[in-house]
Amino acid sequence: AQSVAQPEDQVNVAEGNPLTVKCTYSVSGNPYLFWYVQYPNRGLQFLLKYITGDNLVKGSYGFEAEFNKSQTSFHLKKPSALVSDSALYFCAVRAGYNNNDMRFGAGTRLTVKP
Amino acid sequence: DAGITQSPRHKVTETGTPVTLRCHQTENHRYMYWYRQDPGHGLRLIHYSYGVKDTDKGEVSDGYSVSRSKTEDFLLTLESATSSQTSVYFCAISAWADTNYGYTFGSGTRLTVV
Numbered sequence: 001a002q003s004v005a006q007p008e009d010q011v012n013v014a015e016g017n018p019l020t021v022k023c024t025y026s027v028s029g030n031p032y033l034f035w036y037v038q039y040p041n042r043g044l045q046f047l048l049k050y051i052t053g054d055n056l057v058k059g060s061y062g063f064e065a066e067f068n069k070s071q072t073s074f075h076l077k078k079p080s081a082l083v084s085d086s087a088l089y090f091c092a093v094r095a096g097y098n099n100n101d102m103r104f105g106a107g108t109r110l111t112v113k114p
Numbered sequence: 115d116a117g118i119t120q121s122p123r124h125k126v127t128e129t130g131t132p133v134t135l136r137c138h139q140t141e142n143h144r145y146m147y148w149y150r151q152d153p154g155h156g157l158r159l160i161h162y163s164y165g166v167k168d169t170d171k172g173e174v175s176d177g178y179s180v181s182r183s184k185t186e187d188f189l190l191t192l193e194s195a196t197s198s199q200t201s202v203y204f205c206a207i208s209a210w211a212d213t214n215y216g217y218t219f220g221s222g223t224r225l226t227v228v
Contacts, residue, residue, distance in 0.1 A: 042221055090157065106155060
Protein backbone atom coordinates (compact mmCIF):
# COMPACT_ATOMS: atom_id res chain seq x y z
CA ALA A 1 0.00 0.00 0.00
CA GLN A 2 1.04 3.57 -0.53
CA SER A 3 2.58 5.57 2.31
CA VAL A 4 3.82 9.04 3.13
CA ALA A 5 6.58 10.23 5.45
CA GLN A 6 6.93 13.71 6.88
CA PRO A 7 10.34 13.62 8.53
CA GLU A 8 9.92 16.78 10.60
CA ASP A 9 7.37 17.04 13.40
CA GLN A 10 8.03 20.76 13.73
CA VAL A 11 9.36 23.49 11.47
CA ASN A 12 10.12 26.97 12.77
CA VAL A 13 10.81 29.92 10.49
CA ALA A 14 10.92 33.67 10.84
CA GLU A 15 8.32 35.79 9.12
CA GLY A 16 9.48 36.84 5.67
CA ASN A 17 11.87 33.92 5.29
CA PRO A 18 11.27 31.06 2.85
CA LEU A 19 9.76 27.90 4.25
CA THR A 20 9.96 24.25 3.25
CA VAL A 21 7.91 21.38 4.66
CA LYS A 22 9.23 18.01 3.55
CA CYS A 23 7.33 14.97 2.29
CA THR A 24 8.46 11.69 0.77
CA TYR A 25 6.17 9.01 -0.56
CA SER A 26 6.03 5.38 -1.57
CA VAL A 27 3.50 4.10 -4.09
CA SER A 28 3.16 1.52 -6.82
CA GLY A 29 2.48 3.25 -10.10
CA ASN A 30 1.88 6.92 -10.65
CA PRO A 31 1.26 8.93 -7.51
CA TYR A 32 -1.47 11.45 -6.87
CA LEU A 33 0.02 13.81 -4.27
CA PHE A 34 -1.71 16.38 -2.09
CA TRP A 35 -1.01 18.96 0.58
CA TYR A 36 -3.58 19.95 3.17
CA VAL A 37 -3.47 22.48 6.01
CA GLN A 38 -5.26 22.26 9.34
CA TYR A 39 -5.92 25.22 11.60
CA PRO A 40 -6.85 24.69 15.29
CA ASN A 41 -10.21 22.98 15.83
CA ARG A 42 -10.88 22.83 12.10
CA GLY A 43 -10.96 20.19 9.43
CA LEU A 44 -8.27 19.90 6.78
CA GLN A 45 -8.24 22.34 3.89
CA PHE A 46 -6.92 21.45 0.45
CA LEU A 47 -3.84 23.44 -0.65
CA LEU A 48 -2.64 21.86 -3.87
CA LYS A 49 -2.16 18.62 -5.73
CA TYR A 50 0.11 16.98 -8.28
CA ILE A 51 -1.27 14.53 -10.80
CA THR A 52 0.85 14.95 -13.90
CA GLY A 53 2.61 17.64 -15.88
CA ASP A 54 4.84 20.42 -14.55
CA ASN A 55 6.83 19.34 -11.52
CA LEU A 56 6.20 22.67 -9.80
CA VAL A 57 2.62 22.96 -8.65
CA LYS A 58 1.11 26.22 -7.41
CA GLY A 59 -1.69 26.27 -4.88
CA SER A 60 -3.63 28.40 -2.45
CA TYR A 61 -2.24 31.20 -0.25
CA GLY A 62 1.02 31.46 -2.22
CA PHE A 63 2.13 27.89 -1.52
CA GLU A 64 3.80 25.71 -4.12
CA ALA A 65 5.19 22.19 -4.15
CA GLU A 66 7.89 20.51 -6.15
CA PHE A 67 7.44 16.95 -7.35
CA ASN A 68 10.70 15.00 -7.66
CA LYS A 69 10.18 11.52 -9.04
CA SER A 70 13.76 10.32 -8.59
CA GLN A 71 13.76 11.31 -4.93
CA THR A 72 10.09 10.36 -4.42
CA SER A 73 9.53 13.70 -2.75
CA PHE A 74 6.86 16.37 -2.81
CA HIS A 75 8.09 19.24 -0.64
CA LEU A 76 5.84 22.18 0.18
CA LYS A 77 7.38 25.63 -0.21
CA LYS A 78 6.59 29.30 0.15
CA PRO A 79 8.99 32.12 -0.73
CA SER A 80 8.02 34.38 2.17
CA ALA A 81 6.33 33.02 5.29
CA LEU A 82 3.56 34.81 7.16
CA VAL A 83 2.65 34.45 10.83
CA SER A 84 -0.81 33.38 9.63
CA ASP A 85 0.79 30.37 7.89
CA SER A 86 1.32 28.77 11.30
CA ALA A 87 -0.68 25.55 11.25
CA LEU A 88 -0.45 21.78 10.88
CA TYR A 89 0.42 20.58 7.38
CA PHE A 90 -0.33 17.14 5.96
CA CYS A 91 1.04 15.48 2.87
CA ALA A 92 -1.12 12.76 1.30
CA VAL A 93 -0.77 10.23 -1.52
CA ARG A 94 -3.20 8.18 -3.53
CA ALA A 95 -2.24 5.41 -5.93
CA GLY A 96 -3.75 6.74 -9.09
CA TYR A 97 -7.13 7.65 -10.44
CA ASN A 98 -10.29 6.24 -8.87
CA ASN A 99 -8.40 4.99 -5.85
CA ASN A 100 -10.23 5.93 -2.68
CA ASP A 101 -7.45 4.99 -0.27
CA MET A 102 -5.70 8.29 0.38
CA ARG A 103 -2.85 7.93 2.88
CA PHE A 104 -1.77 10.85 5.02
CA GLY A 105 1.51 11.64 6.68
CA ALA A 106 1.71 12.26 10.41
CA GLY A 107 1.76 16.00 9.90
CA THR A 108 4.28 18.82 10.38
CA ARG A 109 3.55 21.73 12.67
CA LEU A 110 4.76 24.97 11.11
CA THR A 111 5.38 27.92 13.39
CA VAL A 112 6.19 31.28 11.84
CA LYS A 113 7.58 33.78 14.33
CA PRO A 114 7.30 37.55 13.88
CA ASP B 115 -16.93 24.01 6.69
CA ALA B 116 -19.50 24.84 4.08
CA GLY B 117 -21.64 21.96 2.86
CA ILE B 118 -20.57 19.35 5.39
CA THR B 119 -21.63 19.02 9.00
CA GLN B 120 -20.56 16.55 11.64
CA SER B 121 -22.49 15.77 14.80
CA PRO B 122 -21.94 15.72 17.64
CA ARG B 123 -18.87 17.94 17.89
CA HIS B 124 -17.83 16.42 21.20
CA LYS B 125 -18.84 13.23 22.95
CA VAL B 126 -17.76 11.37 26.05
CA THR B 127 -18.92 7.79 26.32
CA GLU B 128 -18.21 4.76 28.44
CA THR B 129 -16.34 1.66 27.37
CA GLY B 130 -18.65 -0.95 25.88
CA THR B 131 -21.41 1.42 24.80
CA PRO B 132 -22.45 1.89 21.18
CA VAL B 133 -21.77 5.27 19.58
CA THR B 134 -22.93 6.71 16.27
CA LEU B 135 -21.38 9.73 14.59
CA ARG B 136 -23.15 11.50 11.79
CA CYS B 137 -21.85 13.23 8.70
CA HIS B 138 -24.30 15.30 6.70
CA GLN B 139 -23.56 16.98 3.36
CA THR B 140 -25.54 19.37 1.24
CA GLU B 141 -23.28 19.13 -1.83
CA ASN B 142 -24.81 15.99 -3.34
CA HIS B 143 -21.31 14.50 -3.62
CA ARG B 144 -20.98 10.83 -4.44
CA TYR B 145 -18.00 9.99 -2.27
CA MET B 146 -17.89 10.19 1.52
CA TYR B 147 -15.12 9.15 3.88
CA TRP B 148 -14.52 8.65 7.59
CA TYR B 149 -11.04 9.27 8.98
CA ARG B 150 -9.62 9.27 12.47
CA GLN B 151 -6.82 11.60 13.51
CA ASP B 152 -4.33 10.59 16.17
CA PRO B 153 -1.02 12.23 17.15
CA GLY B 154 1.88 10.71 15.29
CA HIS B 155 -0.40 8.93 12.81
CA GLY B 156 -1.96 11.71 10.83
CA LEU B 157 -5.31 10.73 9.36
CA ARG B 158 -6.21 7.12 8.75
CA LEU B 159 -9.12 5.98 6.62
CA ILE B 160 -11.77 3.96 8.46
CA HIS B 161 -14.47 3.42 5.82
CA TYR B 162 -15.67 5.14 2.71
CA SER B 163 -18.75 5.21 0.54
CA TYR B 164 -19.02 5.54 -3.23
CA GLY B 165 -22.79 5.76 -3.33
CA VAL B 166 -25.99 4.97 -1.47
CA LYS B 167 -25.58 1.59 0.23
CA ASP B 168 -22.12 1.22 -1.35
CA THR B 169 -19.34 1.18 1.22
CA ASP B 170 -15.90 -0.29 1.64
CA LYS B 171 -13.28 -0.72 4.33
CA GLY B 172 -10.27 1.46 4.84
CA GLU B 173 -6.97 1.04 6.62
CA VAL B 174 -8.36 0.84 10.19
CA SER B 175 -11.89 -0.52 9.90
CA ASP B 176 -11.87 -3.04 12.77
CA GLY B 177 -14.44 -2.13 15.42
CA TYR B 178 -16.31 0.27 13.12
CA SER B 179 -19.29 -0.05 10.82
CA VAL B 180 -20.90 2.46 8.48
CA SER B 181 -24.17 3.02 6.70
CA ARG B 182 -25.33 5.27 3.92
CA SER B 183 -29.04 5.10 3.25
CA LYS B 184 -29.22 8.57 1.68
CA THR B 185 -26.75 10.52 -0.44
CA GLU B 186 -26.45 13.23 2.19
CA ASP B 187 -25.83 11.12 5.30
CA PHE B 188 -22.93 8.84 6.21
CA LEU B 189 -23.04 7.28 9.67
CA LEU B 190 -20.11 5.82 11.56
CA THR B 191 -20.93 3.37 14.37
CA LEU B 192 -18.70 2.05 17.09
CA GLU B 193 -20.58 -1.08 18.13
CA SER B 194 -18.83 -1.34 21.50
CA ALA B 195 -16.55 1.58 22.19
CA THR B 196 -13.04 0.98 23.53
CA SER B 197 -10.47 3.40 24.92
CA SER B 198 -8.33 2.89 21.80
CA GLN B 199 -11.12 4.53 19.82
CA THR B 200 -10.64 7.82 21.64
CA SER B 201 -9.77 10.10 18.76
CA VAL B 202 -10.87 12.97 16.57
CA TYR B 203 -13.04 11.75 13.72
CA PHE B 204 -13.29 13.59 10.42
CA CYS B 205 -15.72 13.13 7.62
CA ALA B 206 -14.75 14.14 4.09
CA ILE B 207 -16.59 14.38 0.80
CA SER B 208 -15.70 14.61 -2.87
CA ALA B 209 -17.73 14.79 -6.06
CA TRP B 210 -15.71 12.14 -7.82
CA ALA B 211 -12.61 10.04 -7.21
CA ASP B 212 -10.37 12.44 -9.06
CA THR B 213 -11.20 15.97 -8.05
CA ASN B 214 -9.28 19.15 -8.80
CA TYR B 215 -10.02 20.40 -5.33
CA GLY B 216 -9.12 17.47 -3.10
CA TYR B 217 -11.50 16.44 -0.38
CA THR B 218 -13.67 18.76 1.67
CA PHE B 219 -13.45 17.97 5.36
CA GLY B 220 -15.88 18.54 8.19
CA SER B 221 -14.86 20.21 11.44
CA GLY B 222 -14.46 16.91 13.27
CA THR B 223 -15.95 15.06 16.23
CA ARG B 224 -13.84 14.67 19.32
CA LEU B 225 -14.72 11.34 20.94
CA THR B 226 -13.48 10.31 24.36
CA VAL B 227 -14.07 6.77 25.60
CA VAL B 228 -13.66 6.45 29.37
